[in-house]
Structures are given as C-alpha cells and as structure tokens.
Amino acid sequence: MTVPLEPFGKARGERADAARNRERLLAAAREMIAEQGTAQVTMDGLAERAGLGKGTVFRRFGSRAGIFQALLDDDERRFQERVLSGPPPLGPGAGPADRLIAYGSARIPFLLEHHAIARAAVDRALPVPAGAASMTQPHIRVLLGLAGLPPDRVYGLSVQLTAALEGPLLLYLAQDEIPAPPAPDDPDPLVDGWRFLVERLLAD
Template sequence: MGRPVVPFGKPRGERADAVRNRERLLETARELIAEQGVEKVTMDCLAERARLGKGTVFRRFGTRAGIFKALLDADERRFQEQVISGPPPLGPGADPMARLVAYGRARIVHLLDHHAVARAALDRSQHVPAGDASVSQLHIRMLLGQASA
C-alpha cells in the first residue's frame, strides 16, 4: 500500500518569463481583436504577432478557445476589482441602491463588450457551459440586503 504524497514547502510560482509571455500574448490578442475582429485571431497569427513560438502559444492556452477564455478571465478579474475596490458608485462608498444601478449598467456593458470573445471561447468539442453568475448573485444580494437595512 502506497503512502499519500504530501508536498513540502509552498508550490513553485510561475516563472517570470512565462508570466511575461502570457501578458504579451493576451495584449497581442486584444490588439488583433480590435484591428481584425475575433474571427481572424488564430494561434499562428497570435504567435507571429507576439514574436513567440507557436509551441509557446499552444502550451499556454491549449486551443484557440483557450486564448479567449484567458481574455475573459483577465477582464472579469479587472471588472470585479472595480466592483470591490474601485471608485463609487460602482465601488464601495455609495448608497447601496446607487451601487446596484451602477453595477447593473456596468455589467450589461461588460457582457455586451465581451459577447464575441465569449462566443469564441466556446470549445466545440465540449458542452456549452451555463455560466457562473454566482459572483453577480452574491453582490446583488449583498447590495439589496444593505438597501433594506
């Protein structure tokens, strides 16, 4: 019977060059989308434009859909940072109802701005995800609770 493996120490972080490459690829993907649209972004085009090897792009994102998933994730994190610590009325410090209205407006704009990227993030070999609205639901519940208090 084997013993369970227990890792010692903290896990190794991502290498600095890998972080730089990831950021370069995401920025390059944003530029390509702005210039040519989502449909024209390919792994080859991204690698060439970022001046990185195609293997680097595939190792980092796996598939074309993976590029768009990473973009969505990065942009969602930025959006949530604005909600958590940005200026009012979206961020803390405003009346709960003003924040709720600001959140609704900002969320709609965010979703509309990311519609094409979200469609491109779908992997045709997998089922369509229902989406994770838990952060929005939690935030809306919190604001409604504060407004009724």
C-alpha cells in the same frame, strides 16, 4: 463588505518569464482582434504576432477557445477591481440600491462589448458556460442583504436578478450579431430595464 471571488489572471507562483509571455500574448491577441476581428485569430497567427513559439501558445492556452477565455478572465479581473475598490457608486461607499443599479449599468455594456470574445471562447464540444466565473450572483446577494431584504428571499432573488443581468449574453452567444448599441445620447433599454427592476424591488 466584500465578496469572495474566484481568482482571475495568472496563477499564483507563476514564473516571471511565463507571466511576461502571458501578457505579451494577451496584448498581441487584443491587437489582432482590433484589427481583424475574432474570426481571424489563430494559434499560429498569435504566435507569429507575439514573436513566440507555437508551443508556448499551446502550453499557455491549450486551444484557440482558450485564448479568448484568457482574455475574458483578464477583463473580468479588471471589472472586479472596479467593483471592489473603485469609486462609488460602482465601488464601495454608496447605498446598496445605488450600487445595484450602478453594477447593472456597468455590467450590461461590459457583457455586450465582450459578445464576440465570449462566442469565440465557447468550446463547441462543451455546453455553453453560464457565467460560472462571474461575481454577479454573490455580489447581488450581498447587496440585497445590506438592503434589508428578508434572508429567506435573498438567495432566490439573487439567482433571478443574475439571470436577468447575465441571461441576455447567453442568448446573444447563439446569434451572429447583436443589436446596434444606442446612440450616445439615447437611453439603453437594457440599462433602463435594470434600473426599473431594482428600484421597484427595493422601493420603500
């Protein structure tokens, strides 16, 4: 069973040259972030790095925040592909409990790795977005249903679990730094907490 998702990436019917420019700009933006961090990415700098006119950058992204939102959308699309058609247990083919645990175990690092980009994607003139484009809540809702939870509980629990999973990112958006990630051999407390929550919720 799959989840209906919001479309990410380039719009349908996009001209071939516009699509090429989009990919060129996103690649250039990723290079700049890797080399200099998000703070140094500007519309002028991106145009120069990509070898395109500044007008092209403005038409594509609209604002500096739009650059980072486009990067998030692109990475979200790739993440969704892993969930919908990748190998189990993140992708189809595993039981709902295993898929829920795998989803959180993959989603938490994804959110933390995108912390700086998510901060830069926020337009300070607007409210902080609450993950409206995320597939998390509908995906959790489907898996809870497949796990046999009562239908009248599924919606409320999906909202609560989404807040538990996506909520830390909203807290981190207000901070300049996030805690250092655990060492490779050390458990991640957020991932462990998610596993504990799912196992207790779906325990026989």
